[in-house]
Amino acid sequence: EADIYQTPRYLVIGTGKKITLECSQTMGHDKMYWYQQDPGMELHLIHYSYGVNSTEKGDLSSESTVSRIRTEHFPLTLESARPSHTSQYLCASQIAGGPNEQFFGPGTRLTVL
């Protein structure tokens, strides 16, 4: 079934650890996004990509990096996690061309101790 997947769904780690949040979509979408969202609060764009080898920073600087080596895969890496990174991270994808719906993944809830 065409969908967007995120792993892990929940992660608890210690300060200073390097982590990678995985996002994959099987919808063939060119555009992919990472958002940070505290529970019930607004979504803040962290990174986005228009296609392979294309990445851009969003408005929220979260000291993270992304890569887009394959169309279906858009991982987010935190080099050194801090308690301020505790949040939910949502991945989204969108078909190319024109104003179209973004489809969201189920999210990764990250807690940094």
Added chain:
Amino acid sequence: GENVEQHPSTLSVQEGDSAVIKCTYSDSASNYFPWYKQELGKRPQLIIDIRSNVGEKKDQRIAVTLNKTAKHFSLHITETQPEDSAVYFCAARSLRGTGNQFYFGTGTSLTVIP
């Protein structure tokens, strides 16, 4: 960049009544305005959207209106049901810069009281 404001932040209505959520945006070049519903612990899901060349769109109990001149758009839910309880987010797609950033409102927590 674009700035989207959403009101109210919380809304309680009796089952069967109507609910209205309003959003304003700042960038006149924005051309696409989706509304997302997010239930507790779940991902945001699109419920309705409107493009800038349309003033109103309706889908059963849900409607969205857009006033480009005033730069505001509203979500209307009629005959509310308990399962409508969720957080609703508006968004605007900006054509500035690289041309495809979505800016989200701060969300409205809707509670429908049975």
